[in-house]
């Protein structure tokens with residue numbers, strides 16, 4: 001048996017405790033969102049003292065010390081900042097800026113859906129699911145809930161609403177980055193179908209940058225229902241395993257990571273049939289993670305990509321892919337070339353050519 005020194009074992013204990021307590025990272029973040037701390041600091045417009053903060057948040061005096069401990073942990077994680085000397089006035093950081101509700105870069109709803117027990121409890125099923133030979137067609141999510149995530153609309157309408165809003169709140173920030181760093185990807189595209197385009201947030205960001213572009217938002221009936229076409233934007237219901245509406249380009253944002261290689265090839269083939277051929281300039285634009293492709297080789301970004309892969313393991317039939325895995329499905333669907341452009345953060349834009 002390996003022998004470790006007492007020092008090594010104590011260091012290992014500290015590492016293990018840190019992993020065990022990691023859920024307090026997400027739970028303290030959720031507490032900050034539920035309390036609306038970022039909103040209060042934002043409205044105040046300048047650093048806020050602890051006394052002001054507890055008054056605005058209506059924290060009773062009897063809980064002020066408890067609240068200070070929550071703030072200390074949040075500051076330590078970089079969610080809020082405090083002045084070095086007195087440690088008693090608080091400000092927003094870029095991370096808490098993303099928690100402000102009601103603007104296009106807010107990820108509040110996205111955080112809520114990822115932390116919702118309907119989604120997060122599926123992780124408890126993973127060990128038994130891995131050992132079971134019967135459960136190969138169902139995800140851990142479906143073992144827990146009896147249905148896959150996109151089949152829950154009738155049974156859990158509130159979760160489905162939260163899910164659709166959460167996905168939309170991710171679209172705002174990502175499209176902001178795309179428009180600033182690789183706008184040329186969409187330059188000259190006359191018409192575009194956003195395949196699995198959710199509530200249309202991505203398309204609305206595109207229309208803002210390219211008002212002439214004719215856009216179609218294509219998604220399942222329960223997502224599209226109640227949406228009315230507006231000038232240059234059509235909402236179309238359907239199933240991307242059957243067919244995809246025609247356009248000069250097809251966008252797949254956060255779609256393929258949710259499906260197996262075999263399913264991705266089917267979806268990509270339907271997209272290929274929907275766009276012009278090689279000689280007529282059609283293309284597919286994928287926005288998803290490419291594992292290991294992160295700007296400045298940021299180690300924590302790769303770790304986040306691996307955790308996102310675990311989310312796909314428990315909640316979907318898909319996976320986050322490295323470049324070689326992307327290449328395999330792209331060529332298997334009959335495309336001849338592709339180009340990867342990493343975005344700031346976790347994702348890349350992959351242009352795919354017939």
Ligand SMILES: C[S@@+](CC[C@H](N)C(=O)[O-])C[C@H]1O[C@@H](n2cnc3c(N)ncnc32)[C@H](O)[C@@H]1O
Pocket residue numbers: 150167168170171195196197198199202218219220223238239240241252253254255258
């Ligand atoms: C992870 S969400 C991504 C939404 C959007 N593209 C975004 O990035 O915000 C996946 C989307 O695919 C849609 N979807 C799932 N299965 C589908 C199918 N068979 N046909 C069309 N859309 C589907 C879901 O309803 C959902 O809106």
Ligand SMILES: O=c1cc(-c2ccc(O)cc2)oc2c(O)c(O)ccc12
Pocket residue numbers: 119149167170254255257258259311315316317318
């Ligand atoms: O549960 C999910 C979550 C996502 C997801 C995660 C992060 C993002 O930036 C966007 C989307 O995507 C999913 C998906 O594509 C799927 O087929 C099932 C579940 C989820």
